[in-house]
Amino acid sequence: MIRKYFLSLVGLLLLSLPLLAQDNVFVLVDVSGNPRGLSSENRITPAMRDQAGELVRQLVGGQFNKDRFMQDWRLSGNTDPVIENIVNGGGQPLINQGGYLLIMPFGDKDTYEQFRLNRVNNVPSDVDAAWRMPGRYTDQNTFGEIARAKAADVAIDANLSSYYLVVISGLGEDTNSKNLYTTQEQNYMDNYRSAVRKDALGIFRYRDDRKDYKIEISKIDLTRMRGAGNTAGTKQIIDSTHIDEPILEIVTPKGSRQKPYELKGDKMLVSWSCVGCKKDAEYTVKLLHMEDRGSSQTKKVKGRTNYNFALQNEGPYRVVVSNEGSATSTEYFTYQAEGGGGSFLLWLLILAVLGGIAWFLYKQFIAPKPKVAGVVDNDDDFFSDRKRKKKSRPAQEDDFYDDSNKGSGDSGYF
Structure with a gap:
């Protein structure tokens, strides 16, 4: 099969x-x-x-x-x-x-x-x-x-x-x-x-x-x-005489809403190419946080085709690059801070606490208690009185007996 x-x-x-x-x-x-x-x-x-x-x-x-x-x-x-x-x-x-x-x-x-x-x-x-x-x-x-x-x-x-x-x-x-x-x-x-x-x-x-x-x-x-010193989108050899309308496309990052690009680190380099755009064209670059609008950023970039954003808040982002006279290009990425995983550490802490509680309950109510010298194990009575041994007089009680009682036939406790 x-x-x-x-x-x-x-x-x-x-x-x-x-x-x-x-x-x-x-x-x-x-x-x-x-x-x-x-x-x-x-x-x-x-x-x-x-x-x-x-x-x-x-x-x-x-x-x-x-x-x-x-x-x-x-x-x-x-x-x-x-x-x-x-x-x-x-x-x-x-x-x-x-x-x-x-x-x-x-x-x-x-x-x-x-x-x-x-x-x-x-x-x-x-x-x-x-x-x-x-x-x-x-x-x-x-x-x-x-x-x-x-x-x-x-x-x-x-x-x-x-x-x-x-x-x-x-x-x-x-x-x-x-x-x-x-x-x-x-x-x-x-x-x-x-x-x-x-x-x-x-x-x-x-x-x-x-x-x-x-x-x-x-x-x-x-x-x-x-790879031989040729960089995409920087030669500007394609001008308006070669193309009906400029074609703008984001080069990095590359990701969809369903499968966004996963960013490692707190810097997002957005780069793009614009086929047929002017050399000194102005672009609008937007980083739109999809869960927290306050974390979004917008920059105006002129005469270049890249911008490096510093990120502070984690989560999903949408990247939008636009230029007057050309279509808009959109990509998606998610950002998680380096050394992140706070929820994972929280779970580890919770598990540690629960483990400690479980160990305490086990020791108190389930684990067998150690035998103490001089204390009769009641389970011995279950079989035969003949198995029971005589108790030894506690050492700390010896001072309570008078030597005058010796030899009188009184054997004390026994």
């Missing part, structure tokens, strides 16, 4: 892994134009670009129509089960509710700066609303690596640790332009090459005779890159 339940649990976990893995999706689109002199059979047509964009939109939103796309596109490479499930009609979107959707064009060196980032709270409606593919494909160059590196940096600033990377491309990338990059851009690429983990999940290729036009899907893990 136990083995049966264990196998069922393992099976459920394995089925749930794709759901747990799906989160954010970053789409990079090559907007390079067809080179002059390119033969008509090798040109990328507007219809091909539109179809590629629609394929990715349906893949992200979980509305994939296999009959519509798989006549012109072929899925190749070591395809991940998550992608296969979506393509085969599983109906599972690539992005999760609450995930980020990035659409970044790339071509000429600075084209990547025109990216758009949006939060997806409802799938697929928010995906459809945010889906704005580039309207022109006329760039003369194809700088793809800087776009990939910049996308990773945007993810870090948005406090993300991983995302799906989808790249729509069809022309070879420029690789001999290293001297054109700024020091910051070169740092982006160096960090990306050295610290990012990339897992290929599959490639859609457009027909067998046009394999160069493709949609590559991979999973990006930023764990090591986040």
Whole structure:
């Protein structure tokens, strides 16, 4: 029976892994134009670009129509089960509710700066609303690596640790332009090459005779890159031109009303990220005690994304951070003072008192009393008078007898 339940649990976990893995999706689109002199059979047509964009939109939103796309596109490479499930009609979107959707064009060196980032709270409606593919494909160059590196940096600033990377491309990338990059851009690429983990999940290729036009899907893990001197929410590289409305989110603490974060110590560092907020934005940070309103605190913070509160009263708290023009973010935590547990000590004291009373009653009424020399144990009479021994005259009574009585036949007590 136990083995049966264990196998069922393992099976459920394995089925749930794709759901747990799906989160954010970053789409990079090559907007390079067809080179002059390119033969008509090798040109990328507007219809091909539109179809590629629609394929990715349906893949992200979980509305994939296999009959519509798989006549012109072929899925190749070591395809991940998550992608296969979506393509085969599983109906599972690539992005999760609450995930980020990035659409970044790339071509000429600075084209990547025109990216758009949006939060997806409802799938697929928010995906459809945010889906704005580039309207022109006329760039003369194809700088793809800087776009990939910049996308990773945007993810870090948005406090993300991983995302799906989808790249729509069809022309070879420029690789001999290293001297054109700024020091910051070169740092982006160096960090990306050295610290990012990339897992290929599959490639859609457009027909067998046009394999160069493709949609590559991979999973990006930023764990090591986040630890390489990169701090979330502090670069302020995502401004109002990149996002429809600022996205504010508390980073610490993290907890729900049902399962609040448990604070150890009397300091609560509240930190948050605000994607798309101004660098000098002012935030209102509230610590609301849920049982004692007098213990609540409110602070105004400008130009920074953290504040350290000193706590005095224990109990449950609600943390609220807000900024004009962005949504409010709320988390929960509970605080118990270090060395606390006063109720536990009280119980120990009560138990000690009760134990003392019990011991006193036992000694008085239950425990057998010790025998005293010269005192007859009445229980001996229960058997035979012959077992009874003569009493010895108490030593303190010897002075009451006169020597004159000796030898008169009087044996005293006996």
